[in-house]
Amino acid sequence: MTNEHIHSAFDTDLDGVQAEIMKMGGLVENAIRLGMKALETRDEDLAQQVRAADAEIDHLEETINERAARIIALRAPTAIDLRLILSVIKISSNLERIGDYAKNMAKRTVVLSNIAPISDSVGTLRRMTRAVEVMLKDALDAYIHRDAALAADVIARDVDVDQMYNALFRELLTFMMEDPRNITACLHLHFISKNTERMGDHVTSIAEQVIYLATGMKPDEARPKADKTSTARGF
Amino acid sequence: MKDTNVIEGIQTMTQQKISAKNVQVRYGDVVAIKDVSVDIAANTVTAFIGPSGCGKSTFLRCLNRMNDTIDICRVTGDIHIDDEDIYDRNVDPVQLRAKVGMVFQKPNPFPKSIFDNVAYGPKIHGLARNQSDMADIVENALRKAALWNEVKDRLDSPGTGLSGGQQQRLCIARAIATAPEILLMDEPCSALDPIATAQIEELIDDLRQNYCVVIVTHSMQQAARISQKTAFFHLGSLVEYGDTGQIFTAPSDPRTESYITGRIG
Numbered sequence: 445m446t447n448e449h450i451h452s453a454f455d456t457d458l459d460g461v462q463a464e465i466m467k468m469g470g471l472v473e474n475a476i477r478l479g480m481k482a483l484e485t486r487d488e489d490l491a492q493q494v495r496a497a498d499a500e501i502d503h504l505e506e507t508i509n510e511r512a513a514r515i516i517a518l519r520a521p522t523a524i525d526l527r528l529i530l531s532v533i534k535i536s537s538n539l540e541r542i543g544d545y546a547k548n549m550a551k552r553t554v555v556l557s558n559i560a561p562i563s564d565s566v567g568t569l570r571r572m573t574r575a576v577e578v579m580l581k582d583a584l585d586a587y588i589h590r591d592a593a594l595a596a597d598v599i600a601r602d603v604d605v606d607q608m609y610n611a612l613f614r615e616l617l618t619f620m621m622e623d624p625r626n627i628t629a630c631l632h633l634h635f636i637s638k639n640t641e642r643m644g645d646h647v648t649s650i651a652e653q654v655i656y657l658a659t660g661m662k663p664d665e666a667r668p669k670a671d672k673t674s675t676a677r678g679f
Numbered sequence: 680m681k682d683t684n685v686i687e688g689i690q691t692m693t694q695q696k697i698s699a700k701n702v703q704v705r706y707g708d709v710v711a712i713k714d715v716s717v718d719i720a721a722n723t724v725t726a727f728i729g730p731s732g733c734g735k736s737t738f739l740r741c742l743n744r745m746n747d748t749i750d751i752c753r754v755t756g757d758i759h760i761d762d763e764d765i766y767d768r769n770v771d772p773v774q775l776r777a778k779v780g781m782v783f784q785k786p787n788p789f790p791k792s793i794f795d796n797v798a799y800g801p802k803i804h805g806l807a808r809n810q811s812d813m814a815d816i817v818e819n820a821l822r823k824a825a826l827w828n829e830v831k832d833r834l835d836s837p838g839t840g841l842s843g844g845q846q847q848r849l850c851i852a853r854a855i856a857t858a859p860e861i862l863l864m865d866e867p868c869s870a871l872d873p874i875a876t877a878q879i880e881e882l883i884d885d886l887r888q889n890y891c892v893v894i895v896t897h898s899m900q901q902a903a904r905i906s907q908k909t910a911f912f913h914l915g916s917l918v919e920y921g922d923t924g925q926i927f928t929a930p931s932d933p934r935t936e937s938y939i940t941g942r943i944g
Contacts, residue, residue: 449941520900522927522939660929 454519461511461532462588465539468504469584471497472539473577475546476643480573482550483636484566486557494550501543508536527660531653535587538646538653542580545639552632562619562629565612569637572608575601576643583650587657595654598647599663605644606670612637613673641671696721696861696891697742702756704737704746711737714756715917717910721860724883724892726902726923729912730938735895738912739863742893743779744772760861777804780854784866786846788838788853793830796838796849797821800857816856823889824852825882844875851882855890862886864894868901880905899939903927911935 449455475494482490512533515521521529579598586594616630616637655663697719704712712734719725727735737746744765746752758765765775777800788796797817798807807813817834821827826848830841838849847867854862864883868876883905886892896902902909903923910920911932919926919935930936 447942451941454941522899522903523930523936525940526928660931 451519454525457511457515457519458525458528461508461515462528464504464508464511465532465535466584466588468501468508468536468539469580471501471504472543472546473580475501475543475550476573476577476580479546479549479553480570483553483556484570486553486561488554488557491550491553491557495547498543498547501540505536505540508532523660524657527657531587531657534653535650538650542643542646545643548639549636552636556629556632559629560625562616562626562633565615565619565630565633568608568612568615569633569640572605572612572637572640573643575605575608576640576647579605579644579647580650583647583654586651586654590654590658592655592658595651595658596663598651602644602648603670605641609637609641609671610673694721695719696760697893698757698759698762699738699741700757700759702738702741702754702758704734704741704755705753706749707751711915712741713915715912717917717920719891719893720908721891722887722889723908724887724894724906725908725910726906727893727895727910727912728897728899728902728938729918731897733912734915735910735912736865739865739893739895742861742863743776743781745776745781747772777857778859779861779863780857780859781863782847782850782854782865782867785870786843786850788841788846788849790837790839792835793821793838793841793849794834797852797856800853804857806857817852820852820856821849823855823886824848825878825885826852842875844871844878847871847875847879848882851879851886855886859890861891861893864892866895866897869897876901899927911938913938 447455475497478490479494481487482494512529515529519525579601582594583598585591586598613634616634619626620630652663655661695718697717699718700716702712702715703710715734715738727739729735740746741754741758742760742765746754754766760775760779763770789799791799794817797820798813801807801813801816807816818827818831821830826845829845830849838846841849847870851862851867867883868879871879880901883892883894894902894906906923908920909923909926911918911926911930911934913934919930919932921931926935927939930939936942
């Protein structure tokens with residue numbers, strides 16, 4: 445199959461909306477990385493920047509949805525083109541949510557910078573956000589290259605994020621039991637780590653969209669889950 | 680007519696009306712259809728799509744032996760309608776065409792009154808015993824074709840005086856007046872405006888209750904809107920045949936994908 449439509453303007457439209465997705469993905473990757481850096485270095489200014497940058501991510505989601513609606517109305521896309529438009533709408537919404545979590549991390553960073561730090565919990569959190577960031581990067585690469593195998597790999601890696609979250613959850617619990625003065629900081633760190641775990645779920649959803657886009661089929665296996673803290677006997 | 684008992688098809692949900700196996704059509708030395716096998720269900724709208732010259736109209740015309748009228752045309756393979764081989768030498772093509780009606784691209788009413796256009800088929804097949812019987816058949820056919828209310832006061836005026844969309848519905852009324860079981864439609868809306876097209880499409884959906892409808896269309900959106908099954912033909916072969924929803928969201932053959940998304944195949 446050639447990739448060019450007979451109507452070249454259709455290709456221009458589709459390329460345009462995909463370029464917006466990649467731009468949005470880049471901004472979200474930045475938000476995660478800079479948000480984590482701000483937390484680690486207790487840099488309030490950087491945290492404020494991350495919070496402010498979320499507006500552009502939100503705005504891009506709007507633009508992408510408008511463009512997608514326009515393509516549906518004017519081009520009546522079918523098959524791969526239809527799946528592309530559906531994936532664009534869903535992925536932009538996933539990216540927007542991930543952006544919100546990064547923004548929330550920056551918001552909590554402002555509070556955390558003004559209270560005593562909690563030993564090395566931030567180290568585990570850094571590994572976790574780093575894992576999510578790489579997953580996101582790979583999911584977007586898989587998207588642009590229609591690479592279902594890479595997308596499946598991203599989905600499989602979400603288990604690691606879930607396990608890191610479990611470990612961190614227990615760690616924070618220990619700190620809180622040791623000294624009640626740690627509770628405020630630990631609760632904020634816990635929310636951040638839970639949000640990061642949720643980011644992993646959104647990245648997984650993006651990877652699932654990539655598989656649907658590339659193959660026309662939903663990923664057949666139920667994806668592995670390892671966040672056990674919400675079930676009674678989880679820890 | 681021949682009676683053959685054939686074991687019910689695997690598709691138990693809907694009854695198969697037409698079953699074609701290894702159909703090949705040649706015009707002289709030119710092979711127009713290569714080895715096409717397809718089962719078409721009753722009470723279903725089946726759309727044939729594909730680029731010009733892919734053989735979809737030729738295949739449609741095999742289903743009521745319209746290709747018999749072309750001297751150099753040779754049809755081989757099996758086509759069964761209700762387990763009866765329509766190419767059997769005992770089958771009368773005229774009787775077959777009463778059972779398998781056809782509507783063409785351009786509305787082609789006879790240069791007669793609206794009434795006589797619809798009455799023509801029932802008359803030659805002797806379906807009406809008297810005048811009032813015939814009036815019932817005509818009214819019924821015009822009602823089914825969603826044309827009755829527009830023409831009931833002028834049944835004596837010429838059919839050619841109607842608008843394009845009305846003429847096409849008149850042709851559909853003419854086709855269903857002989858109580859066929861199958862309706863073949865060869866691009867029935869390509870000469871009509873969008874409103875008339877929408878009316879015909881609505882009508883096709885209603886006709887599905889009583890008939891097996893097979894439609895050839897160049898408009899993929901039309902196939903998507905009105906059919907339950909879609910068959911994609913390319914270079915004389917049946918490339919893909921499946922549920923319309925699947926064909927238009929996730930076709931399995933790359934050639935289908937190229938064609939329906941408007942890429943150069």
